[in-house]
Amino acid sequence: MKTGHVELARAQQERWQTAYAHHPQLHGSEPSAAAQWAAEAFGAAGIDDVLELGAGHGRDALFLARQGFSVHATDFSESALDQLRLEAQREGLDDRVTAALHDVRDPLPPADATVNAVFANLLLNMAFSRAELRSLVAEIHRVLCLGGLFVYAVWSVADPCSANWQQLDGGLSVHDGFVGRFFDEQLVAELADQWEFGDATPYDEGRRRLWRVTLTKPAS
Structure with a gap:
């Protein structure tokens, strides 16, 4: 793991591991709105394989596999990935879904x-410094093929839930032991450097206000 917020990163990994262990299917079984949109975008581009980062217990990875994609899912919680693997096997999708433990602060x-x-x-909302975010997005750029797509969703600074979070240093906030970052347009634009910018679309999902970004x- 790289230096920078190392102690915070380890504490958050333990926090998420505990959350997934104590609350199976923590995020429910329905796919996110971002995953549903991404499936259409990837399909339209003729893409049939997807790397999902920060997959959690796999609600989106399993949805993408049901749509016919081959999905390689990663997360830094072994408990979450165990749930993903078991559900993939139960649904007969284990030939389309692989899962690996990985912390995206590493290459x-x-x-x-x-x-x-x-x-x-x-994922990008999690407890990353801005330097770690830039490094992660650069890694995604590195592994993608020319013309490859990166679709991500993040909480917006316009999210009404942000009022319940206590501000920390470096633009991070904390609520109930979880640390995260709310994105503004400036940060979305900063992370789009070196990419062809598709769109940054604000949308609502439940009580949350988010950005969906396509790069x-x-x-050439």
């Missing part, structure tokens, strides 16, 4: 330009 496992699509729902790795 991504794929080789350069070997991945067609990357999906991340709320393409330039073909």
Whole structure:
């Protein structure tokens, strides 16, 4: 693991591991709105394989697999991934879904330009410094093929729930032991550097206000 927020990162990993262990199917079984949109975007682009980062217990990975995609899902909670694997096996999707323990603060496992699509729902909201966010997005750029798509969703600073979070240093906030970051347009634009910018669409999901962002790795 790289330096920078190391103690915070370890504490958050333990917090999420405990949450998934104590509350199976923590986020429910229905796919996120971002995953439903991403499935259409990936399908329209002729993509049939997806790397999902921060997959949790797999509600989106399983949804994408049901749509016919091959999904390689990663998360830093073994408890969450165990739930994903068991559900994939129960649904007969284990030939389309693989799951691996990985902390995205470390370099991504794929080789350069070997991945067609990357999906991340709320991962970028987690307890990353801005430097760690830039490093992660650069890694995603590295592993994507030319013309590959990166779709992610993040909480917006316009999210009414942000009022319940206590502000920390570095633009982070904390609520109920979980640390995260709410995104503004400036940060979305900053992370889009070196990419072809598709869109940044604000939307509501339940009580939350989010951004859905689509980036393409330039073909040349």
